[in-house]
Amino acid sequence: MKLSVIVPVYNMAADGKLEYCLDSLVNQTISDYEIIAVDDCSTDNSFAILQRYEKDYPEKVKAIHSPENKRQGGAKNIGLKLATGEWIGFIDSDDWITPDMYEKLIQKAEETGADLVGCDYCLTEEHSFKVGKNVPNNKKEQAGVLDHEKRKSLILDGGSLVVKIYKRERILAQQLFFPEHIFYEDNALGNSYIILANHFEYIEEPMYYYYQHQASTVHTISVERCQDRMAAAREMIAQAKKFDYYEEFHPELEYSFTVLFFVNTLFTYLAGNNKVRYSFVKKMGEEMKQYFPTFQSNPYYLERTHDEEKKLIKMQQKSTLLFLLYYKLLWFYRIKIRGVKR
Numbered sequence: 001m002k003l004s005v006i007v008p009v010y011n012m013a014a015d016g017k018l019e020y021c022l023d024s025l026v027n028q029t030i031s032d033y034e035i036i037a038v039d040d041c042s043t044d045n046s047f048a049i050l051q052r053y054e055k056d057y058p059e060k061v062k063a064i065h066s067p068e069n070k071r072q073g074g075a076k077n078i079g080l081k082l083a084t085g086e087w088i089g090f091i092d093s094d095d096w097i098t099p100d101m102y103e104k105l106i107q108k109a110e111e112t113g114a115d116l117v118g119c120d121y122c123l124t125e126e127h128s129f130k131v132g133k134n135v136p137n138n139k140k141e142q143a144g145v146l147d148h149e150k151r152k153s154l155i156l157d158g159g160s161l162v163v164k165i166y167k168r169e170r171i172l173a174q175q176l177f178f179p180e181h182i183f184y185e186d187n188a189l190g191n192s193y194i195i196l197a198n199h200f201e202y203i204e205e206p207m208y209y210y211y212q213h214q215a216s217t218v219h220t221i222s223v224e225r226c227q228d229r230m231a232a233a234r235e236m237i238a239q240a241k242k243f244d245y246y247e248e249f250h251p252e253l254e255y256s257f258t259v260l261f262f263v264n265t266l267f268t269y270l271a272g273n274n275k276v277r278y279s280f281v282k283k284m285g286e287e288m289k290q291y292f293p294t295f296q297s298n299p300y301y302l303e304r305t306h307d308e309e310k311k312l313i314k315m316q317q318k319s320t321l322l323f324l325l326y327y328k329l330l331w332f333y334r335i336k337i338r339g340v341k342r
Contacts, residue, residue, distance in 0.1 A: 003033035003102055004085030004168065008075030009093040013044040017094045017211070020127045022049075024096035026057050030103040035061045036079040037093075041069040046093075073178030073185030080171060087165045094211045095162070098129065101207035105165045108201050116197035118164035121208035134206045137163050143202045148248070151195040155252040156300065158194045161186045163208045166193060174243070179235050182228040187260055188235035191253075192243055221272025223280065226265045230284070233261035237291065254292045255300035262288045262295075263309060266316070270327060282320040289317070 005025055012018040025035050035057075039047040050063035066078055076090065087106060091097065105117045124132035137159035142150050170176075176192055178185040194200070240246040240253050266284060270276060288295065295301060296314065305313075316323035 001032060001034060001084040003087045004083035005035045005089045005091060006076055006079030007037040007091055007093050008040060008072040009037055009046050010040040011042045011044050011046060012093045013046045013049055018046055018049050021093050021096050022053050026060055027099050028102050029100045036082055038064045038066055038075040038078045040066050040075040070180040071182060074180035077177045083168055085168055088168045088171060089165050090162045092162060096209045098207040104203060108203055112201050114199040114201040115167045116164060116200045118159060119203040120206040121163050121210050122206040123212055124209050125212045131206055138202045143200055145199050146197060152249060152252050154194050155191055155249055155256060158190055161190055161193060182231050183225055184229045184232040188232040191236060192239045196243060221268050226269045229265050230261050233257050251298060254295055255298050257291060258295045258301055285316050285320060
């Protein structure tokens with residue numbers, strides 16, 4: 001088997017989302033591939049849809065029902081253990097791809113000897129193959145046999161896992177299974193999936209369609225989601241230590257952790273919750289200090305973080321109470337007086 005495409009599914013039956021994803025998969029131009037669609041205990045009729053596709057395309061589709069809701073990481077792990085393809089691809093069940101995406105990625109791998117190949121994606125709000133906002137997922141200079149500089153760049157700007165293909169034997173040999181029962185599982189394993197490869201190639205073409213709708217993970221803010229993002233950041237560091245690249249790429253990992261664990265989590269939490277818990281913000285700041293006490297002097301942090309965010313973070317690190325009072329006054333001024341949307 002040349003390719004296994006793993007599709008974690010949870011409550012995607014509405015509005016034809018799941019069918020649009022599956023239609024793009026069963027009509028791939030590559031031959032000799034399988035689609036492993038894992039239903040993560042959906043409460044709608046998503047699994048019935050998967051079973052219908054399995055019946056209509058028995059040579060391509062495997063419909064699997066997880067006995068327990070383990071979130072996307074658990075569903076992906078089930079798919080990985082069942083996969084037989086030389087290559088592995090992942091796709092979110094509300095997204096879709098061009099008919100020739102996997103053929104082009106595998107052809108590029110075979111032409112170059114790469115064990116990791118990716119492409120670009122586009123953002124879209126409609127079910128069509130009209131290219132929306134194109135998002136370059138990588139950089140040309142990251143491609144080739146991976147050395148120290150390329151791996152540094154990939155930690156900082158690795159791009160999304162779903163627009164790449166991976167050697168199954170490498171995933172299994174290194175036991176690159178996703179954390180379960182949390183969101184943001186890709187963030188936890190992203191570095192290991194990418195920089196443990198030997199040769200990366202990149203096609204500058206948007207072949208993956210990332211569907212923008214309010215139910216998607218990135219558009220849903222809650223304390224639980226924030227905690228999951230923090231858990232993913234902890235696992236990211238654990239992975240680096242496990243595979244012995246923590247010291248070599250310490251500045252890059254420090255910055256990546258700072259953004260994932262602290263900066264993004266802090267400001268999405270404040271923006272998405274009317275009742276902010278002092279204890280949660282204080283604990284987040286304290287744990288940030290424990291992991292990386294000098295993160296504010298990191299060169300990537302200094303270069304890439306907005307000046308206003310740096311000012312607010314510096315304040316939080318000195319006093320959570322002062323920070324929250326200032327942030328509340330700042331929010332009141334912008335929303336109530338200037339009328340800026342939150």
